[in-house]
Amino acid sequence: xxxxxxxxxxxxxxxxxxxxxxxxxxxxxxxxxxxxxxxxxxxxxxxxxxxxxxxxxxxxxxxxxxxxxxxxxxxxxxxxxxxxx
Numbered sequence: 001x002x003x004x005x006x007x008x009x010x011x012x013x014x015x016x017x018x019x020x021x022x023x024x025x026x027x028x029x030x031x032x033x034x035x036x037x038x039x040x041x042x043x044x045x046x047x048x049x050x051x052x053x054x055x056x057x058x059x060x061x062x063x064x065x066x067x068x069x070x071x072x073x074x075x076x077x078x079x080x081x082x083x084x085x
């Protein structure tokens with residue numbers, strides 16, 4: 001339901017043209033009505049969901065599948081490029 005990997009140079013370049021989102025350290029519930037792909041610029045996050053947890057941070061390319069319900073725990077201030085669909 002969540003994939004984390006390092007982006008290719010081309011993927012990183014493409015992501016840098018997308019909108020950004022940021023968040024201070026916090027914890028909140030989130031559900032995905034659409035697939036999201038994001039590239040973390042900075043920060044560290046642990047996401048828990050039914051059946052597991054995933055951690056990721058700056059430099060990671062992360063994909064969240066549509067329908068995922070989870071809890072985000074932002075442990076270090078986050079900034080990311082993102083796209084839905």
